[in-house]
Amino acid sequence: MSEERIQQMAAALAERVGGEVSRDNNQTVVRVARERIVEAATILRDAFGFQVAEDVTAVDYWQRREPRFDVVYHFFSYEHSDAITLRVAVDDGETMPSITGVFPGANWYERELFDMFGIPCGGHPDLRRIIMPYDWEGHPLRKDYPLGYEEPQFTFNFDEIQARKVQGKR
Amino acid sequence: MLEPIEVSAEELQHLVSDRALKGETVLLNMGPQHPSTHGVLRLLVELDGEIVVNVVPDIGFLHTGVEKNMEAKRYWQAEVMTDRLDYLNPVGNNLAYCLAVEALTGLEVPPRAQAIRVILAELQRISSHLVWLGTHLLDLGASSLFLYTFREREYILDIFEMVSGARMMTTYIRPGGLWRDVPEGFTEAVLNFVRMFPRRLKQYEALVTKNPIYKDRTRQIGVLSKEDAMRWGVTGPMLRASGVAYDTRKARPYCGYDRYDFDIPVEETGDVYARYLVRVEEMRQSLRIIAQAVDNLPSGPVRSDDRRYMPPAREEIGRNMEALIRHFKFWTEGFAPPKGSAYAAVESPRGTLAAFIESDGTPRPYRVHMRTPSFANLQALPVMAKGALIADLVAIVGSVDIVLGDVDR
Numbered sequence: 001m002s003e004e005r006i007q008q009m010a011a012a013l014a015e016r017v018g019g020e021v022s023r024d025n026n027q028t029v030v031r032v033a034r035e036r037i038v039e040a041a042t043i044l045r046d047a048f049g050f051q052v053a054e055d056v057t058a059v060d061y062w063q064r065r066e067p068r069f070d071v072v073y074h075f076f077s078y079e080h081s082d083a084i085t086l087r088v089a090v091d092d093g094e095t096m097p098s099i100t101g102v103f104p105g106a107n108w109y110e111r112e113l114f115d116m117f118g119i120p121c122g123g124h125p126d127l128r129r130i131i132m133p134y135d136w137e138g139h140p141l142r143k144d145y146p147l148g149y150e151e152p153q154f155t156f157n158f159d160e161i162q163a164r165k166v167q168g169k170r
Numbered sequence: 171m172l173e174p175i176e177v178s179a180e181e182l183q184h185l186v187s188d189r190a191l192k193g194e195t196v197l198l199n200m201g202p203q204h205p206s207t208h209g210v211l212r213l214l215v216e217l218d219g220e221i222v223v224n225v226v227p228d229i230g231f232l233h234t235g236v237e238k239n240m241e242a243k244r245y246w247q248a249e250v251m252t253d254r255l256d257y258l259n260p261v262g263n264n265l266a267y268c269l270a271v272e273a274l275t276g277l278e279v280p281p282r283a284q285a286i287r288v289i290l291a292e293l294q295r296i297s298s299h300l301v302w303l304g305t306h307l308l309d310l311g312a313s314s315l316f317l318y319t320f321r322e323r324e325y326i327l328d329i330f331e332m333v334s335g336a337r338m339m340t341t342y343i344r345p346g347g348l349w350r351d352v353p354e355g356f357t358e359a360v361l362n363f364v365r366m367f368p369r370r371l372k373q374y375e376a377l378v379t380k381n382p383i384y385k386d387r388t389r390q391i392g393v394l395s396k397e398d399a400m401r402w403g404v405t406g407p408m409l410r411a412s413g414v415a416y417d418t419r420k421a422r423p424y425c426g427y428d429r430y431d432f433d434i435p436v437e438e439t440g441d442v443y444a445r446y447l448v449r450v451e452e453m454r455q456s457l458r459i460i461a462q463a464v465d466n467l468p469s470g471p472v473r474s475d476d477r478r479y480m481p482p483a484r485e486e487i488g489r490n491m492e493a494l495i496r497h498f499k500f501w502t503e504g505f506a507p508p509k510g511s512a513y514a515a516v517e518s519p520r521g522t523l524a525a526f527i528e529s530d531g532t533p534r535p536y537r538v539h540m541r542t543p544s545f546a547n548l549q550a551l552p553v554m555a556k557g558a559l560i561a562d563l564v565a566i567v568g569s570v571d572i573v574l575g576d577v578d579r
Binding site: 024025026027051052053054055057059060064072074078081083085103104105106107108125126129130131132133140141145147 | 184185229230233235237238239241242273274400401402403404414416421422510511512513514515522524526528530536537539541545546549578579
């Protein structure tokens with residue numbers, strides 16, 4: 001892994017897909033437009049020898065920024081031990097193009113994106129919930145999804161809270 | 171109160187072959203409660219007689235919301251949750267999390283702490299592989315080895331108890347170093363293990379490696395080609411058993427792994443047997459690393475003294491008012507790394523384990539994501555199981571070495 005090499009690749013990639021390179025602690029980040037992520041992934045695989053989409057996740061900037069989400073991709077190449085991070089801004093309700101055609105290993109990660117953040121991946125072969133139950137409502141890792149606590153029950157309000165628990169959300 | 175979940179056949183149609191819809195093949199539900207799934211994993215198996223046509227893994231039964239919960243905790247509180255992800259590798263989980271926090275804050279870890287981290291991480295690798303070996307053989311009907319491997323694992327857990335007070339959920343590695351220095355007798359205990367274990371490993375191998383029944387049940391079973399292994403993001407012993415010489419410890423060294431002399435075991439066949447060979451050899455290589463680390467254990471402090479992110483030393487609190495205030499503020503308010511994100515990968519017994527942390531400059535992590543190896547490894551199960559016999563499916567699932575806490579998070 002040479003820092004110089006990764007910087008060069010990131011710059012070349014940014015030039016080809018119209019991105020922007022930055023350095024974030026130990027990551028080299030290329031910010032790419034949503035429409036061009038599949039193109040960027042294909043370039044990484046074919047021209048720079050990246051073999052795996054090691055991780056795909058998202059960050060929700062609810063009420064802090066527009067567009068709301070950043071989808072974060074970590075690519076890795078076993079051959080050269082290169083690591084590169086791609087970030088794509090997506091707004092609520094927008095569809096993220098799926099990269100499973102380029103990196104099949106992203107399959108479950110994109111299902112997780114859909115399940116936990118509600119970011120649908122267009123062109124995904126099997127877009128179902130993966131971690132939460134099939135009939136779950138809402139997307140738990142969104143910032144506007146409450147963490148959820150159990151109400152403490154005392155002697156004087158035990159029955160009241162118990163009744164709310166039973167009829168409320170399961 | 172609980173209504174049955176209705177899933178129509180149409181929704182799942184694309185997961186099974188056309189023959190299943192005509193009734194030519196049988197759909198079998200394996201799990202979530204099944205002794206050989208090593209946790210709560212459900213497999214929807216499509217069978218043509220005894221031959222597996224397709225497998226659809228259904229996960230999420232052990233989801234604990236760790237990532238969501240961590241957002242509500244301070245950095246030092248959130249670390250405790252990482253132990254619970256992969257419960258066979260708590261030290262490795264702590265390590266990945268701490269490395270990410272250290273990358274965010276720029277904390278420097280003293281050499282002694284680095285070496286102790288390596289010793290513990292490698293002991294953890296051995297203990298995890300021991301559990302795997304025992305349970306995998308148990309799946310295949312050889313129950314005696316299970317008792318032996320758990321005997322040796324107990325010895326390692328005793329060492330963890332010695333340093334941290336806990337057998338499994340240690341939280342001993344902390345951002346910036348360790349909780350405290352190892353107690354007296356630590357190096358002797360580790361060296362005893364290093365001396366004793368190779369003999370035991372030979373006994374295991376005598377029981378398994380050339381055992382004709384084991385070979386028949388594992389060779390050419392669950393083959394994963396090199397290309398498929400890379401495409402599906404499979405890492406760890408499974409990737410190495412398929413012929414890719416990749417190890418995070420070598421490719422992206424952390425904690426000074428580049429200073430130790432060890433080999434990466436690689437096999438070419440990519441079957442269940444190759445995974446067994448790789449894991450057994452890995453235990454031997456881990457012993458080599460431990461022996462080197464104990465021999466060259468540096469002296470000195472075990473945690474950074476960067477006052478922005480570390481609590482003051484105990485001796486100082488009694489003498490210095492500012493240190494006492496700092497101590498109080500640290501444990502109530504926590505520390506706030508600068509804005510930004512960091513990604514740190516380690517080699518867990520199951521593969522590449524990475525922590526992604528996004529900080530917004532407050533004492534609580536804005537987002538933590540754990541890239542867990544079992545999640546990606548399990549994804550490749552259908553690729554391995556297609557065309558296998560139903561009896562071999564148990565061997566294949568076992569060879570993946572999944573920990574469902576690691577899959578579902």
